[in-house]
Amino acid sequence: MTSPVTWENRDGIALITIDSPPVNALGHAVRAGLWEAVEAAEADPAVRALVITAAGRSFPAGADIREFGKPPQAPLLPDLCDRIEVCTKPVIAALHGTALGGGLELALAAHVRIAHAKARVGFPEINLGLLPGAGGTQRAPRLIGAEQALQLMTGGRPVRAADALAMGLLDGVVEDGLTEAALALAADLVADGTAPVPTRDRTEGFRNPQVYAEAIAAARRQPHPPEQPAATRIADCVEAALLLPFEAGLAYERAAFEELQATPAARGLRHAFLSERRLSKTPEAGTEARPVEHLGVIGGGRTGAALVLSALSAGLRVTLVERDHDALIAALERIADIHEAEVARGRLTPEKRDEDWARLAGSAELPRLAEAEMIVEAVPEDLGLKAEIFSQLGRVARPGAILASATAALDIAALATAAGRPADTLAFRPWTEIPRSGLVELGVTPRTGAEAVATATALAARLGHRAVRATGPLLGRMMGAWAAAADGLLLAGSTPLRIDTALRGYGYRRGRYQAEDLIGLATLSGLRRPGLADGLAARGRTGCAVGAGWFDWPEGTRRAQENDEVLALVEAERQRHGLPSRPVGEEEIVLSCLLALIAEGTRVLADETALRPSDIDMALMIGLGFPRWRGGPMLAADMMGLLDAKNALAALAPENPELWTPADLLADLLKNGRSFEDLNGI
Template sequence: MSEAVTCEVLDGVAILTMDNPPVNALGHAVREGLWTHLGAIAQDDTVRAVILRAEGRTFPAGADVREFGSPRAAPILSQVCDRLEACSKPVIAEIHGTALGGGLELALACHFRLADKSAKMGLPEVNLGVLPGGGGTQRLPRLVGAEVALDMMLSGKPVHAQQAEATGLIDKAVNKNLRQATMATARNLIAHNAGPRPTRAQTVGLGDPAGFATAVAAARTRHATTQRVNIARIINCVEAASLLPFEVGLAMERQAFDELETGPQAVALRHAFFAERRAAKIPEREGATLREVKTIGVVGAGTMGSGIAISCLDAGFPVTLLERNSEGLEAGLAKIRTNYENSVAKGRIDAQTQSDRMARLTGSTDMQDLGAVDLVIEAVFEDETVKRDVFAQLDQVMRSGAILATNTSYLDIDALAATISRPEDVVGYHFFSPAHIMKLLEVVVGSKTDPNVVATGFALAKKLRKVPVRAGVADGFIGNRILAAYRLAADFMVEDGATPAQIDHAMRVYGFPLGPYQVLDMAGLDISWARRKRLAAVRNPKDRYVAIGDKICEKGWFGQKTGRGYYVYGGENGPIENPDVLAIIDAERLEKGIAPRSFSDDEIQMRCVAAMANEGARLLDEAVALRPSDIDVVELYGYGYPRHRGGPMMAADQLGLLTVENALKSYQPEERQFWSPSPLFAELIKNGRHFSDLNEQ
């Protein structure tokens, strides 16, 4: 008998208790224990009611992630749910913590559901490329109707107990003494000789067929252009709940789950899930002594500095925001104040929370005020001279052992660290804009950075609710190195015959929310122009150089902020392709003697993905990135890479490394050095391996 599930009979009530720390995941031991105990309960005439509960901090929070993508030993979850629902004695689910995925499906298979008022319930399978596979697509709509069921399944977001009670998902949200309440309910059912109440027999959610059909049609319209194949299957299965017999709907759900689980999107989404967790495993955390960080200083009150300050305030830190003059400081403080006022207006936080966070914020124009803080994050203009000056001042005032982090996007952290007396305290924190919203944080490790400083950065990232990824020192680190390759591949195609709008369209079709030229316009063309000018001195004159972006900037067109860039802004119909940019492109082609040719969406996508994967392989060769999945995490969280593709390294694995290498070689006659495949491709192909095989090394 599995120890993951125990059974105690008290006054005719069988109490089934799941105990599988830390989150009571529904692994084989739990499923087998439930199956066996339910079989015994069915034969025990002394049992007249059943309570299903869990020890620890939560009701089952989903499947055992170690079983993802592999055959599951019987009984599988759907079988357990069916046996639970078929129990001849009334079964009460006692829900606390977070009942997610299979955990909620277990509760749906019970006959009655009580939940602690703080509990949350959800079906997040959509985020893993599958759908609820334990009967959830059939049972949930019978309780709450199509609109609520589809919202839960397609968003993957959990609902609070009070909302669950209001929709009929649970019978009652209990304010206190949940265990006492469920036992009282069980005894009451026994006293009234009540029998089971199978969810499959419920019809309240099916009571308005026209409304049900309307909700299904609305969901189809809303997701008509989605590339996520599981979304259409979820909608179909929910529709089946109202049109087909229960058993037929279950069979349809099972078939859809099995087909989706082994599909490329589910594989990529599982990869993304594990990659985020793997990124936290860095060598510096072994035996580390974390430095104390209780107070934070931020130098620079511009857009990035203000966003970083908000992120730190949100995490509960006292923050000193420093600017060189009072005008700049007041502008930064106003940004922060306005952000919190908007959050209150939208109901995201209450007025007291706003007041508490603003009370932790101190503005200053005196560098001496940073002398006592534990960590300073420098977020001034991306100019090495400016940053060196700030570093020199901070070196004079910061206390011994305090951490100095730079938010540079491209600059050499080792060169900056070498200018002060404490290079071991210097680390890169590359936030992404807007810093209080974007989840990615590249923690850039210099050659002399103390390992304890690196480990402290990862611990801080968790408090800031960021996803940290370790990066070595290199121009652009991981993310911007990949971005530069992506943009260069796009620029070559534009010069050879594509238009920026065609490139943008193809990459949106691939799954990016915006194409590369839309992103350039949004970020400001002057930012990448400044980098190109900075690198001009070290550029190999033999390398192909596309000057289109430079010539646009020379016109003073920097994108959205100036009303013109690759697109023209401000019109009634939204951005339109800039005809003057098309003229610049034509002139460049004429000057270089390039005869324009056409590009298909497939070729555009392949060239861009191959360029990104190849640059990623080079980053691995150079030890800038620890593992391929770290590169994918950076691209997913920092650059909008479509999650159902898994990231450029996973995409290369799924395309086939030989296919990608051959594509790179076929492009080489055009730009030999840029397209030259990393030797890592040949090494992996020779040994029958993939990038994913390197992730656990």
């Protein structure tokens, strides 16, 4: 097998090139190839210095995600970095693209670092619940001190090459000709005859021990959530860089890394990282998207207005169509009000607002959408009305236009039939009701074409959203089960405040009833006994205005106010069904809502609504605010043990079989010794 690492002698300089697309990740083959190249170049008397560079779009951008959770294979990255650092000949690392995590640690092990001006470097490990584990916590502080090293490692965000140069992390930055500049630098080092100082022997960052210690103390004073222990351990390791000999510091770092790697939070964050990347692995992956520069939107309500605003912000031309002139004026005023509020908050400049507004056209006639490359219908959930709109769109839309519905639950296949364009029709459902959701559900049918899916996915990304492909309602179903479990606890004797407090304590961005106020009972409620939901909706419990909702959430604070009328209604419903009231603890609240998600997740997988378990997890993390560090309900089922999950559901099933009975898939996994993770693939 051809190695992903090659080297050649360029006038006495060994040019070592990593070529492992797409991002030259530091998998086993790359590590082994680098080790062999360094060994061979060092042993070659005709070689006087080494330059490590990479082909393609980036210097190694970190670890190979395909190796996550698998037994490590030698050479390990820490050993490879040590091998490079102790090379008896000068080693220059030439960085371009994004040198992140292990890629930056590899560069730090070299004796000199030069980068392209557009390169970015950083330590994102904290986002996976980890710390740099290949010497990063020991080498970086030696170059740049504790404060800047801690900022890089606990912030997790990459910095520009110019900033890294100013810190002292890099030794040079060039606008172009990176490889040639690195070779010339190597030649200069050889001609000078002075051997570069290995990073382990550098002490610039230790010049002022008091300042160093104060930075450590300041980092420890920063509040960190208990589910993210990596920040504290990073501070410990950076302190060890000053206090311990280098080899002892490396050992301390490695022990801390392995300790963090074993935590549930790190497993959840790694799962979230992988799940996000799997979203792009669909049957339509690799299909070229059609260009979309002109978007049509039908309906200027909350969803439609949000689509218009995000499309304008992304630079698209937008034509908004409403049912009549009055509705159009109201929709345009709604959009203008949001624009003005953004300007007042300083999030949008008046110039940008005017530019956006100039690209917006409005009409009360569907034929005005004839030139749009994609049209999204966002009218109320009425199948007859939507079918009539799609029938007209089939006649007036340009050939090849993507026809989409923002429907939450209706049959997209019926709309595709009405349009007469099944290959170009799908659901495009942005969850705009949930603030900062960032989720778009793409609902496809067996006849939806690959180009339509690719185009809708590309548009979602351009609008700043992540797309989850499904064959039917996904997030709505999952949220319905979650809501039903919470409503059952309400009827059992809990209160909205206690339920939401427990859910937020678990890590959700918002509780079930806070979400209810934001979305509206008619949309979210999954209560299997309709009396309560109908009664509450009839009393206007659908908004989040002060005094109108279940809670008062002024200006984003966490203060919640019980509503006596709502609680009285719940009590009446409890008595009507002869349900006893009992104490409901926080653990029961959290577990019941989690089990409901797991059960519904098995049904979503069994009927192939979702491609894989991790898509369910990702939809809930993005759309509902399920805690990312817990990885989603399907991972939670694996972590609690599928047998324990099955037994817990069986105990609840008599209360509400429709809610608590999982699909046979759960028993099949148990029978075959498999997990939900096994269904995700790589």
